[in-house]
Amino acid sequence: MIRIITKTEPSPMRENLMRIAAVAIALAASAVIMALIGYNPFDVYAKMVQGSLATAYRFRETMNKTIPLVVLSLGIAVAFKMKFWNIGAEGQLYLGAFGATFVALNFGYLPAVLLLPLMFFAGFLCGGFWAFIPAVLKARLGASETLVTLMLNYVALKWIAYLQYGPWKDPAANGFPKIATFEKNAILPSVFGVHIGWIVALVLVVVMYILLRKTKLGYEIAVLGESEATARYAGISVSRVTFIAIMISGGLCGAAGMMQASAIEHSLSEQLSGGLGNTAIITTWLARLSPPAIVVVSFLFSLLLQGGSFLQTSMKIPATVADILQGIIIFFVLGSEFFIRYRFVWTSRKNKGEAAE
């Protein structure tokens, strides 16, 4: 008989090795599938690495995906730590971009030193506001935050589409439905070839690491995540901590939206996110909510995304291959958790009989 036993003390080293092994097996399994449908897997993987790292331009594209993924994941991590399942990063990103664009279009005359921080602040505030709605609905009325945040994603997207096709349509675009391109001073500058968001992202990683691990608020968030009853018993104001943490969570997602609008799109459009908000949920989870790990995982995922879009141009393979690969890898990593938490023990028939008595 095989019995399954809970491991008492899984070492972090072993855990990480198991996860890396899971990713490797997933890549191997994907290779088999590719071969079956008629692609040379080595060729595909080589092209993906090439497409994401080989030239300065492609590396920049990869970084352009890493930056928002890191910031979004940090935001999601705060909420997840509290077991508040905020899957509305996508919507919060759009609202943040909306706030930033509002500032950029209306106060474009300000110098960049003033305008950019103002845009960042507006993005943070709007993203935070969008996350605040499900937080209030959960805390006061008990509505499931998972579904509310999800529905708000669609509402946010429709709102941006409304602006793009309606009141914010650029009259200078000859009837083409697009929002006006930002003035130069509303665009984030580059440092070493990549927009300054990478520095902001790294600073945020440090800030969030300290916040989650070393501050009272971080501790309160963690306790609340473990058990609401314990938190109450310990005298933590549950709704206060929830609201602050959620404002930070949505605010960071909104800040990511500001950066995308300012540095990448130079405008706002309904295509701004490209699904990054949903990918970030997965990177957050894979990184076990740890800020330093988020950086690593986000970078690896950007390789996958950028490599996938390169495949489309170079091998005429649809970029959705990246989604498929993501799916397979995470299925395997999810599965590996089982082997991290439990171990198998062989017991002889006789032992089993004794155990039953």
Added chain:
Amino acid sequence: MNAFVEALALFMQTAVQMGTHILLATLGGILCEKVGNINLGIEGMMLLGASVGFSAALATANPAAAVLAAGLAGAAGAFLYAVVAVTLRGNQVVTGLVLTIFGTGVSGFIGNRLSGKAIPQEVLAAFAPVKIPVLRDIPVLGKMLFEQSLYVHASLALAVLIFVYFRHTYSGLNARAVGENPGAADASGINVDLCKYVHICLGGFLCGIGGAWLSLVFVPRWQENITAGAGWIAVALIIFSTWNPVKAVFAAYTFGALKGVGFKFQNIDASLFGRKITFAPQILDMIPYVATIIVLIFIARRKKKEYQSPKGLGTPYFREER
């Protein structure tokens, strides 16, 4: 007045058509949640069904084969979910989300070759509205229920069937026991994992054919992301219908109607207090999602016992940890 009845009848007919895929997906989700598993992969399974069903229709020109293929594609997605979430005790929320991403990816990959292609005539004809004589002349309801595709009738029959199954059959009651208290079900000799697998996969099958309703009958062309979030609405409607398949019918058609309202109002210029109001289509598109949120709030306020979710929902069952 007659014109109004006519318009209402047409509106109701459209509402049913715009709710049929949501109904099938909600039913699929109910099957899954009744055995204690939240599956956020509904959207992914619908897309799998929509794209595979469309491909099968092109390849075989056989309506039954197309629907079967769509269902199996959905079930295959559900099977993946079950392996991770049931056997390997993975986090159900994350597993479901990944299934959606995966399904979207696969459907995009398959769909890449499908855009611009047309469904064969044989398939279209098989699912064309059937006009049932006499009954279809009932005002409003006639057009709504008796001038519809067989697909609609099949989905209604499934709703009743699942309702009866969970109330009045042994295996249905066993399945509910698994969802409520897997430990007790296990002790009474029910094979918990097997029961979960069967219902999750059947649920996936229904989600798959739900997606195929769009690609084979309602649209019927291939569009990237053809479900446009219907799977997520289904997730909310499972709760809205309090896990009751018959209520799911009303819930799905109400949402179909809400979508329909969005379409209809685009062309109307109303005036209010002398000011002209036009309805922007994007704002009207928000209605189903906002309505879902309002519904969620109402559900949360409910305290009655029979309206609550299955007790074991969301927690993996592990005999060794009992």
